[in-house]
Amino acid sequence: MKNSGLVKEKLGNKVTISMYKESACSHCNKCSDSAKIANDFTFISNGEDIKVGDIVTFEMEDNQVFKAAMVVYIFPLIVMFLAYFTAAKIGLSEGECIGASFGGLIIAFMGIFFYDKFIVKNKMEKSVKIIGIEKR
Template sequence: MENKGIVKKIEGKNLYIELFRDSSCAHCSGCGKSDKTVTDLYHYELNEDIKVNLGDLITFEINNKFILNLALLIYVSPVVLMVLSYIIAAKLGASEGQGIIVCFSTLIISFLGFYLFDKKTGSKMIKEEISIKEVIPSDEIKITSCGPKD
């Protein structure tokens, strides 16, 4: 998965980048924003030895396998845990109503666990998977009505 952005601020190894909305978001006006960039600056800590200047166009890449594994963890595992908790509750002699309460309690606990995990280490994990694929100097960027062109 790729995303592009323009370097707006540099502080040592810290880059602050204005990201472009991905194609599906840029064509939708559901949030009422007509511009093609994200309003908040994205912070990226430069670990590679890459020469970057203000105004340069940067292409980021994140491993697709990592994204799929993360999606599987977040969207599939709560459902599996719900079913398993219901089956275990039924085997332990719980009534149908009690099994449903245990089932949804497990769902709430799993989402709470994901929330706490994300707050503590999730963002760090994702940032480690993001790498700079390409840097186009600001003097080589051609601007069109739809945004920058490579």
């Protein structure tokens, strides 16, 4: 997956960029620059000469992006259905089964939050490859 963004901060080998939105309207001049920014992303630089204000084009491994999408979109549904069928198997009423499925969904999202914060962030920081640097 290719993306680009404006370098906001560089501390040692950690670079923080404001990623540009990837859409057809993100590159026109009709709206302000703040409307073109999606969010901030931090990664580890491999010695490239990057300075604050540069525009960096980078690429992340497709398998990392695919794994993240699977965890975020599929895992909560699986947990939700498992919680429902487990509650039904132990003899709870229909309403209690629905409550258990939403409880499983909440637990799944909490798990994703901690998985993202402590595991995925470190993997993503290391899997970024710089393709191009536009000096400002």
